[in-house]
Amino acid sequence: MNPEVIRVLGYLVSFIAFVALNAAMLVWMxxxxxxxxxxxxxxxxxxxxxxxxxxxxxxxLMTKQLIVPEGADxxxxxxxxxxxxxxxxMCFVTIPFxxxxxxxxINVGLLLIFAIASVNxxxxxxxxxxxxxxxxxxxxxxxxxxxxxYEIPMLITAITVVMFTGTMNLQDIVLGQAGGFWNWNIFPxxxxxxxxxxxxxxxxxxxxxSMAETNRAPFDLxxxxxxxxxxxxxxYAGMGFGLFFLGEYANxxxxxxxxxxxxxxxxxxxxxxxxxxxxxxIKVYFLIFVVMWARWTFPRTTFYGLLNLSWKILIPxxxxxxxxxxxxIKVF
Amino acid sequence: xxxxxxxxxxxxxxxxxxxxxxxxxxxxxxxxxQYPHVVPTIPDRFRGHIELxxxxxxxxxxxxxxxxxxxxxxxGCITVAGEKVEGVKGKVLTQYTLDFTKCSLCGICVExxxxxxxxxxxxxNLAGLRKEEFIYDLKKRLEEQKR
Numbered sequence: 001m002n003p004e005v006i007r008v009l010g011y012l013v014s015f016i017a018f019v020a021l022n023a024a025m026l027v028w029m030x031x032x033x034x035x036x037x038x039x040x041x042x043x044x045x046x047x048x049x050x051x052x053x054x055x056x057x058x059x060x061l062m063t064k065q066l067i068v069p070e071g072a073d074x075x076x077x078x079x080x081x082x083x084x085x086x087x088x089x090m091c092f093v094t095i096p097f098x099x100x101x102x103x104x105x106i107n108v109g110l111l112l113i114f115a116i117a118s119v120n121x122x123x124x125x126x127x128x129x130x131x132x133x134x135x136x137x138x139x140x141x142x143x144x145x146x147x148x149x150y151e152i153p154m155l156i157t158a159i160t161v162v163m164f165t166g167t168m169n170l171q172d173i174v175l176g177q178a179g180g181f182w183n184w185n186i187f188p189x190x191x192x193x194x195x196x197x198x199x200x201x202x203x204x205x206x207x208x209x210s211m212a213e214t215n216r217a218p219f220d221l222x223x224x225x226x227x228x229x230x231x232x233x234x235x236y237a238g239m240g241f242g243l244f245f246l247g248e249y250a251n252x253x254x255x256x257x258x259x260x261x262x263x264x265x266x267x268x269x270x271x272x273x274x275x276x277x278x279x280x281x282i283k284v285y286f287l288i289f290v291v292m293w294a295r296w297t298f299p300r301t302t303f304y305g306l307l308n309l310s311w312k313i314l315i316p317x318x319x320x321x322x323x324x325x326x327x328x329i330k331v332f
Numbered sequence: 333x334x335x336x337x338x339x340x341x342x343x344x345x346x347x348x349x350x351x352x353x354x355x356x357x358x359x360x361x362x363x364x365x366q367y368p369h370v371v372p373t374i375p376d377r378f379r380g381h382i383e384l385x386x387x388x389x390x391x392x393x394x395x396x397x398x399x400x401x402x403x404x405x406x407x408g409c410i411t412v413a414g415e416k417v418e419g420v421k422g423k424v425l426t427q428y429t430l431d432f433t434k435c436s437l438c439g440i441c442v443e444x445x446x447x448x449x450x451x452x453x454x455x456x457n458l459a460g461l462r463k464e465e466f467i468y469d470l471k472k473r474l475e476e477q478k479r
Contacts, residue, residue: 038357
């Protein structure tokens, strides 16, 4: 058999396994973080420290019946959860976990990730439409307008990084940050002294946008339980709902790993010692912890507050940041 | 224009303060009690369902079957019965049933009891599957406690 086919299959299987395991562990982590922030314990009964709780939940979801509501668009209704899941898995293709561990070294990797990730919005719209449920439609419309609003500042800040590094290849972006934390793009003191003031702003805008892009609290208006039942997945039961969950956590992972690759030096060690996949995972899971921490600290914003934050603050700031970045790259 | 930046700065500052508060909470010890695993310390004035008080030495119920509790109970939960036994002064308790499905834990029975033969228990595990499980035979309960 062609070794290339085996390689592709191997990566595909391990990505899907990683997405599932990652989601299971993140659900556990989320519940633990939520518990301790509220001074509770969180899951503790199933397995040591409740580690097997999400597997028990997963088995429960898999045994449940998939119910298709009356008047739903049946083919779309069944395809939509997979459409949420597939882009999430596809995004992993370009993410370099370490120098050797990357499925594909594509020289427009950054562009490809944004292209694939925006399919997710389309899937959410389909979900809302196919469910034949007014709450799902409202939620889908919210999710789409939110994603459109936050894609703009996110892409603009990504462009500042591309301008600074001069490449869209994620491998090269990380390789350019080798050596130590003073070489990282968030604080590039050794490369360009002017960018020291701009890059933290870029990182903050990027991080807020990736939180909003993945529909995480405090921007989870698509899932506002108090007004929209459960949001776009109201009509889904069993593993249909489970796939949305897997997709959401995979997207959180992708958002955080992009932030790590672009700003925090990817798999590079902060002190220039033993770079590798462990550093990448430590940084990504730390950022995911920050995302969870924010979720359990802040209440959900209003919809106008959400759009105002994007159009009135993040977009002007990111545009100004872009212009200044261009100037600083020339000047310093 | 100044208001615009001030709003952003104040907003960001309040968000960071909030994150600080939750981070502090994250590392503080948990305050919840793990219900089935941990037995809580029940306060002295806790009102469980009533129970009979036994004599400290013999363990026999202090109840003299006067029937005051049965009369005092506004919901009619209590049924007391006794009989005369040769050589014992007064009546001897043969039955003391509490229908806990009707009891509202008002405590008038405890107040009305002259010899102090009934008391609030500290029992808080009160789940059951059938209505009959909540009709307690308090005499049997006292005998079981004695053993």
